[in-house]
Amino acid sequence: MSVAQKRLLDLIDVEIGIVRPRRKTLVIVKYANFSVNYGEMVGVVGESGSGKTMLCRAIIGTLHRRGVSIMGGQVNFEGEDLSKINEARWKMLRGKVIGYVPQSALAGPNPVLTIAKQLAEALEQVDGTGSMESRAKELLDLVKIRRIDTVMKQYPYQLSGGMRQRVMIACALASRPKILIADEPTTGLDVTVQSQIMDLLKEIRRDLGTAIILISHDLALVDEVCDKIVVMHAGATVEVVASGNMSQPRHPYTIALNASRIDIAKPGGNLTIIKGNPPSVGQWNPGCRFVERCDYREDDCNVGEHPPLVGEKDGHQTACLHADKIKTI
Ligand SMILES: Nc1ncnc2c1ncn2[C@@H]1O[C@H](COP(=O)(O)OP(=O)(O)O)[C@@H](O)[C@H]1O
Numbered sequence: 001m002s003v004a005q006k007r008l009l010d011l012i013d014v015e016i017g018i019v020r021p022r023r024k025t026l027v028i029v030k031y032a033n034f035s036v037n038y039g040e041m042v043g044v045v046g047e048s049g050s051g052k053t054m055l056c057r058a059i060i061g062t063l064h065r066r067g068v069s070i071m072g073g074q075v076n077f078e079g080e081d082l083s084k085i086n087e088a089r090w091k092m093l094r095g096k097v098i099g100y101v102p103q104s105a106l107a108g109p110n111p112v113l114t115i116a117k118q119l120a121e122a123l124e125q126v127d128g129t130g131s132m133e134s135r136a137k138e139l140l141d142l143v144k145i146r147r148i149d150t151v152m153k154q155y156p157y158q159l160s161g162g163m164r165q166r167v168m169i170a171c172a173l174a175s176r177p178k179i180l181i182a183d184e185p186t187t188g189l190d191v192t193v194q195s196q197i198m199d200l201l202k203e204i205r206r207d208l209g210t211a212i213i214l215i216s217h218d219l220a221l222v223d224e225v226c227d228k229i230v231v232m233h234a235g236a237t238v239e240v241v242a243s244g245n246m247s248q249p250r251h252p253y254t255i256a257l258n259a260s261r262i263d264i265a266k267p268g269g270n271l272t273i274i275k276g277n278p279p280s281v282g283q284w285n286p287g288c289r290f291v292e293r294c295d296y297r298e299d300d301c302n303v304g305e306h307p308p309l310v311g312e313k314d315g316h317q318t319a320c321l322h323a324d325k326i327k328t329i
């Protein structure tokens, strides 16, 4: 397969914002750049507020529900630019070819519907053979739920957080999407359940060949399960790196994220924290948005546009003017 054939999704200089009457347009994401190949598992990390959920909504076509829109760049999915399609076309893609587990999915299952009804609602949207019941059971089996007959009759409140998340993933898989976007699927779950959900995502990718975008603020988690990691800071992609190369980051923000990982902290040692705060939306200075927090900054970091993401696509890419001078210790 050539690179072009392998590529399922390609975000190029995506800009997302809100047009406000009588006020300056609020830009939330600018220069988001990454791609996802067929069957690839890509992790997107960054602090809270860095625009991760906005990117998910751009790929699933629900930004407008919050008054937000794609203002520039391209969201190419199998060669079609999703920033240009109409609602009729979205209805064919959203939740069907592109599956989504939203950030608040743990609270998501409809509390008054049994799990069987919940799954039936998801399955109604898609063609399939066999009875609704057998198809619903097949979905629960896919997400490794045991005691299927009992669970089918239960309501969401009767299930643990991990089980609820499995049901939400099952619903998102009803139409066997080509890509599944999971927005912080393990936030709020305890560590053991977290790793079970991660194993499940890996199995789905392996058994169904589904590409997965895993959104998280937890670099260690993403590094363990994903092929590639996309680091977002203040609405921009600052680094794209294969997970095997995560120990050699070139962007100062990724270096700081790496240093603050709990999993590699020495027992009894101090935990490093990233200094400062990301700039607020709408208050970006010229030049690099990380400059205020950066140990490597030089005069030219404060001027012009945000540094472009440089490097081979599908290779290691960094958006830092001085990346070549940065040595990871
Ligand atoms: N409707 C909105 N109006 C103004 N700001 C918004 C709106 N929706 C989101 N934002 C801002 O956009 C930024 C990115 O949000 P989000 O994508 O949810 O971040 P993340 O998922 O990385 O935590 C945040 O700073 C958030 O406050």
Ligand SMILES: [Mg+2]
Binding pocket: 052, 053, 054, 103, 183
């Ligand atoms: Mg979010």
